[in-house]
Structure formats: C-alpha cells, structure tokens
Amino acid sequence: MSSDDVTGQAADGPRRRDAAATRRALLLAARTRFTRLGYDRTTLRDVAADAGVNLALIKRYFGSKEGLFKAALAETPRFLGGTGEFPRGRAALAEALSRQLAAGAWAEFGEHPVLMLLRDSGDEQVAQLRRRALAEFGRQVLEASGGSSAPDAELRAELLVALGVGVAVVRSAVGLRPLADATPEELLGPLHDIVEGLLGPPSD
C-alpha cells in the first residue's frame, strides 16, 4: 500500500557483504520513513527495500522494529543543539534559532530531527528519551539567554522550545504558508522580537 519510493536511495552499487554499510543504509532509510510516515505507517519491508537490503537483516542488526526505531531515534539529540552549546546572548540565540528552524541545517541527518523526535512507537522508554532531549534543549536555551533573572525563566525557556517544536511541525508536517516557505532571513526578525519580548530586559 505505502510502498511508494519515498527516498531515492535503493539500488546502490553491488555493495556485497559489508555489514557496516548495510547497517548504515538501514538506519538512513528508517530515519527517512519514520520521520515522514511515523512508526506505524512505516513497514519493515519498505525500509529494507529502500536500503536495498533483505528484510531479515533488520532482525539481525536491530532485533525488531522497535529496536530499529530506537536506534534511529538515538541519533537525533546529536542534531538538536549539536554537542556544542548555544552562543551566548539574545541576538545570537535568535539567530541560532532561526537558522535551526528554517535552514537546511539538517542536511546531514536527512530529515528534521525534531519531527523524528516527536514520532511515537508507544514505548515508554521512547517517551522518556524525547522528554530528556527537549528538556536538555530547554536548558541550553536558558543558559544562552543569559542565566536566570526571572523566577519563571525556566518556563520562558521552555516556551521557546515549544515554539521550535511548533514551527517544525507547522512547516514540515502541516505546510502552513507563508510560514512553511519562509527563509531563515525572513524568520530572523520576528524570532528576534519574540526572544527579546520573552526574555525581557537583559539581566546583566
């Protein structure tokens, strides 16, 4: 039913007997399908086909569909804030946010990590990972905004996280325009205003 070629990935060269390569190919295909279609609408047969690999190898390398999903999900936090911290200061924060939200900064990952992070298999462990990743993202925003001045500083930082999540969803999943078409440059001004408004007068 849903075996449309969602990725243009299959049919690589005659890559034979390369365990690491098949693992990578499976992960890439899984990421793509899970992100675009969600957990349930992603079938292992389609993933295997995209990767140009036999279905049974998914069991060999990842144990189960859930295992494959978790493996694909485990990569996302790296792409959220990167390992490095955010730059300090409001203006830099707004710029970093607008780039992360609107740019194709996800090129390496292939899809939008936030959307992948929001995908749900029903597993509680997955929900925890998601919560942790977004909480960490919130912490980074809080730090970048210059420490905590207001008592609700944490709440305000998480509102920025929520904004990020909402923008990702509305752009990629919903396709609301003009938001979906906005470039990082067009987003920068409004986001700057939000950050300034939300975080209030600099505390330092």
Add this chain to the structure above:
Amino acid sequence: MSSDDVTGQAADGPRRRDAAATRRALLLAARTRFTRLGYDRTTLRDVAADAGVNLALIKRYFGSKEGLFKAALAETPRFLGGTGEFPRGRAALAEALSRQLAAGAWAEFGEHPVLMLLRDSGDEQVAQLRRRALAEFGRQVLEASGGSSAPDAELRAELLVALGVGVAVVRSAVGLRPLADATPEELLGPLHDIVEGLLGPPSD
C-alpha cells in the same frame, strides 16, 4: 494489546435502539482514542468497546475507519477559535491564547482539539482540512492583533499559531515540565510578552 480502558466510558445504562446516542458515543470514544493514540494505534474494536456498542455499527454509521476519523476530525475547528472571533487588542489576544493553551477549555470536546487536528490518517483530504483550520486560526490571530502593519504580519501571526501548536504538543504529548504543569495564570505573563514582542508597537 492496546485494549486498556483509556476512557471510563463503557457500560452506560441499557441505552437500547437509540441511533443518535450510539453515534454520539462512537464519536466521543473515537475522539478520545484517536487523539491519545493516533490513527493507526486506534482499533475499531476498542472504540466500539469504549462506546459500549457493536463493532459493525461503525460501518453502518461511518462507513469505514477513515470515515469515523474524518467525522471526529470535522468537529475540531469548532473548538479552535470557537465560531466567534477573537477579542481585539494585544492584551486580550494574549489572555485568550493563554486560556486556550493551558486551560481545560477543552472540557466539552473531551481532548485537546489541536492534538486531534495533528493526527494523521494519511488521507490528503485530512491534510487539507488541517491546513485550512490552522490557516483560519492564523487569520483570526492576525485580525485580533489589529490589522496588518508590517509586511510580514501574516508570518508573525502564523508564528503565534506555531507557538500554540508547539505548546499543545509539548504539554500534552511530551509532558515537558514546568511547561506541562503551568496554569493559565502562570502562562499569561510570558505569552503577553511574546505577543507584544512579536506584533511590535501598536499600529493604530
């Protein structure tokens, strides 16, 4: 597998031979399960059980699972902005937003309409409805904010929509705290600042 009693709805009185009532019961159960579990993880058997109704009646009243989903979805726009417009003015906008985002204003609907609206069955018609509903919500925000002063006023209004979507997702689906626990009152201040910052100095 997923036949936990997600709603406490079954086993009403001996309501026998009341077509309208069974339709209503089915819609309520469907709304609940679709919103919490999504399209695929919602089984018709569970919906029927929740409603205390025979499985085959879903076919009778809604034709198919897709039909049931669309019927449940068709109710959501009513609960987004209500039929009435938003109150005019920035402060009123912020207040309305914070109430809609954090309050149990969804009591009548039973679940959070935004989350239901984000659920996907894969049907293109559904995607259109979702886009339309959110676009309409954006239009209302734009009007409430006092017409269009800036050239990117539309974009800014949609950013508020995205914020609403993000807050709904992060609160109900992700459970990020303290955001998830915040009361409408606690949300009001930060939201007011966002609205003021985003919409800039009043144009009138």
Add this chain to the structure above:
DNA sequence: CCACCAAGTAATCATGCGTTGACATGATCC
C-alpha cells in the same frame, strides 16, 4: 584448498485488524 563463520536470502508462520454479509430484534404504523 578446505573449513568455518559472518553476511545475506527465501519462504513461511502467526496474528491483529478492517471489513463484510447474513441474521436477529425491537419499535412503529395501519
């Protein structure tokens, strides 16, 4: 060259779930 093991393949199983059609039953009207 042979033996061995990882890598890959093919076929099948098991089952959850949407769908369907034939049947039962209660109300309403003449």
Add this chain to the structure above:
DNA sequence: GGATCATGTCAACGCATGATTACTTGGTGG
C-alpha cells in the same frame, strides 16, 4: 396483531505485516 424497516448482533474472511527459521554464499585464515 402482523408487516416492515431501522437498529443491533454474530461469525467469518482476507490481507498486511512483524517475526522467525532453515538454508546459501562468500570471504578469510590455516
């Protein structure tokens, strides 16, 4: 009170899909 139709019940089918097992292939080390 019986005909009739809407409402509700029951049992079953068929298919998609995740899982699994037995088998084949190819490279590598002795």
